[in-house]
Amino acid sequence: MSFNGHGVWSIYRFEMARALRTLVQSLVTPVLTTSLYFVVFGSAIGGRMGEVEGVNYGAFIVPGLIMLSLFTESLFNASFGIYFPKFTGTIYELLSAPVSAFETVLGYVGAAVTKSVVLGLLILATASLFVPLHIQHPLVMIAFLLLTATTFSLFGFIIGVCANSFEQIQVIPMLVVTPLTFLGGAFYSIDMLPGVWKTIALFNPVVYLISGFRWSFYGTADVAVGISLTAISGCFLVCLAIIWWIFATGYRLKK
Amino acid sequence: MPSILTIRQLTKTYANGFVALKNIDLDIRKGEIVALLGPNGAGKTTLISAVCGIVTPSSGTITAGGFDTARAYRPARAMIGLVPQELATDAFESVWSTVSFSRGLFGRAPNPAHLEHVLRALSLWDKRKDRIMTLSGGMKRRVMIAKALAHEPSILFLDEPTAGVDVELRRDMWNLVRSLRESGVTIILTTHYIEEAEEMADRVGVIHKGELIVVDDKVALMKKLGRKRLALHLQEPLAAIPAALADWPLALKADGCELHYEFDINAEHTGVPTLLRQLSDLGIPFRDLNTSQSSLEEIFVNLVSDREKGSHL
Ligand SMILES: Nc1ncnc2c1ncn2[C@@H]1O[C@H](COP(=O)(O)OP(=O)(O)O)[C@@H](O)[C@H]1O
Ligand SMILES: [Mg+2]
Numbered sequence: 001m002s003f004n005g006h007g008v009w010s011i012y013r014f015e016m017a018r019a020l021r022t023l024v025q026s027l028v029t030p031v032l033t034t035s036l037y038f039v040v041f042g043s044a045i046g047g048r049m050g051e052v053e054g055v056n057y058g059a060f061i062v063p064g065l066i067m068l069s070l071f072t073e074s075l076f077n078a079s080f081g082i083y084f085p086k087f088t089g090t091i092y093e094l095l096s097a098p099v100s101a102f103e104t105v106l107g108y109v110g111a112a113v114t115k116s117v118v119l120g121l122l123i124l125a126t127a128s129l130f131v132p133l134h135i136q137h138p139l140v141m142i143a144f145l146l147l148t149a150t151t152f153s154l155f156g157f158i159i160g161v162c163a164n165s166f167e168q169i170q171v172i173p174m175l176v177v178t179p180l181t182f183l184g185g186a187f188y189s190i191d192m193l194p195g196v197w198k199t200i201a202l203f204n205p206v207v208y209l210i211s212g213f214r215w216s217f218y219g220t221a222d223v224a225v226g227i228s229l230t231a232i233s234g235c236f237l238v239c240l241a242i243i244w245w246i247f248a249t250g251y252r253l254k255k
Numbered sequence: 256m257p258s259i260l261t262i263r264q265l266t267k268t269y270a271n272g273f274v275a276l277k278n279i280d281l282d283i284r285k286g287e288i289v290a291l292l293g294p295n296g297a298g299k300t301t302l303i304s305a306v307c308g309i310v311t312p313s314s315g316t317i318t319a320g321g322f323d324t325a326r327a328y329r330p331a332r333a334m335i336g337l338v339p340q341e342l343a344t345d346a347f348e349s350v351w352s353t354v355s356f357s358r359g360l361f362g363r364a365p366n367p368a369h370l371e372h373v374l375r376a377l378s379l380w381d382k383r384k385d386r387i388m389t390l391s392g393g394m395k396r397r398v399m400i401a402k403a404l405a406h407e408p409s410i411l412f413l414d415e416p417t418a419g420v421d422v423e424l425r426r427d428m429w430n431l432v433r434s435l436r437e438s439g440v441t442i443i444l445t446t447h448y449i450e451e452a453e454e455m456a457d458r459v460g461v462i463h464k465g466e467l468i469v470v471d472d473k474v475a476l477m478k479k480l481g482r483k484r485l486a487l488h489l490q491e492p493l494a495a496i497p498a499a500l501a502d503w504p505l506a507l508k509a510d511g512c513e514l515h516y517e518f519d520i521n522a523e524h525t526g527v528p529t530l531l532r533q534l535s536d537l538g539i540p541f542r543d544l545n546t547s548q549s550s551l552e553e554i555f556v557n558l559v560s561d562r563e564k565g566s567h568l
Binding site: 090 | 309328330331332335337341345352355356357358360362364
């Protein structure tokens, strides 16, 4: 046995079953929340905003809103998925099973990515009900969707492994990701920022994600799409390396 | 008998510097039932956890079925099933889905017939569609056993399987253990109930403060370490032990009607003939006498207290 496919499938199915049990929490809530954003920012305020970079404001914020949901859901799903067995003690089974680190990550992160991508597409579909949408580069769009979901799910997995309480799992999305997203150009173009803030914004990795993702919709970007792709790929590799280190050292999973 | 599990020089030092296992050497033979005894904190759970991959050993090697549990962990773990000491189950899963999960996790293709067999053997079949959180504590423990058996392991670890479970489950569990042994499964269990070890196990190991102080055939262990008790049923009850016998380790029981004498059956002089002669010299007649072997519990207490005395020297 060089690859435990049954093991990966078991973990994946277990995680997906959990999502189905909590369908309202995992899909309906985020879709409803994002719809509210469209109503408030897109229609109510956006009506007076005119266009940003030649795009209707309601449509302009769609990529950023999808990214925001992708970040938080990926982080939450993956961190919860691995933290919960630690919390209840059922992790003993995973640790004693003939499952490699790679297979464990594949199962948990694979399920988290699936959920996030489904959610992202659902929000996209919801958005199309409110604003005129046009996707110029669908393949790039899908690539960003997958890479972002995977990277943040890996990041979530790391948080779940390191977390010692449910608060810690909630704190990072709340304290780090949401501010970075709001400051990362989800609702505006970086070009609209005054001088020095524009430079500071470029240190925010989320800027590259939203910019690249928006480019795949409208062909306009704050930074070149190549740089965006490189940035997200870099983040992806960093998360992979951290996870590799976690398993190589048995950090926080084994005693 | 070939060894199915080999532990060599296993040492575990926890992150806080506590040495939980010291140079453990242990060979488990295929198809036997081994009971590990030891007071709380002795290191039994740590030993099992090290074999199963839950605790990383500090040094030493473990092989299961010839596979190193660190380097060839896949085939090694695939043959091991574990029922841990602590109750831990997925509250929201159904019984059926949790045992299916376990089987898949251990790399086995689905086999509903086997799972049905396991669930029936544990009286869980009627509950297979129930969510685990709706089950009683005893039922949850059955679920954990079912999970451990789902992938048809050839080595089964039961960590304190009967601690705090009801009589019915204990009986079912031992029936299951017997039938598993008949089908060739090797079973290693820890227990606080020495009668259980005595009744079930082929061999008994005693762990104390991280050291395996003895492993032996149960019968041989009782012979080797056993003490016997001579009980004399007196014709007339005694109010106290006569001063002339003060040097003897004697005890008066049953309101002075029985005189008990503990002796080591391995000692060169058991003292029995001398004691009987002295009693007749003192004019203390007895109606009857019998001897009984000490139980594992007594053996165990003696072993541990000998150790403690030894460590104070
Ligand atoms: N994670 C840990 N860190 C430090 N010490 C531990 C840890 N786990 C167990 N111990 C200590 O190791 C000793 C052996 O524990 P354990 O193997 O659970 O004993 P037993 O199962 O025989 O009761 C105990 O003194 C316990 O306090
Ligand atoms: Mg224990």
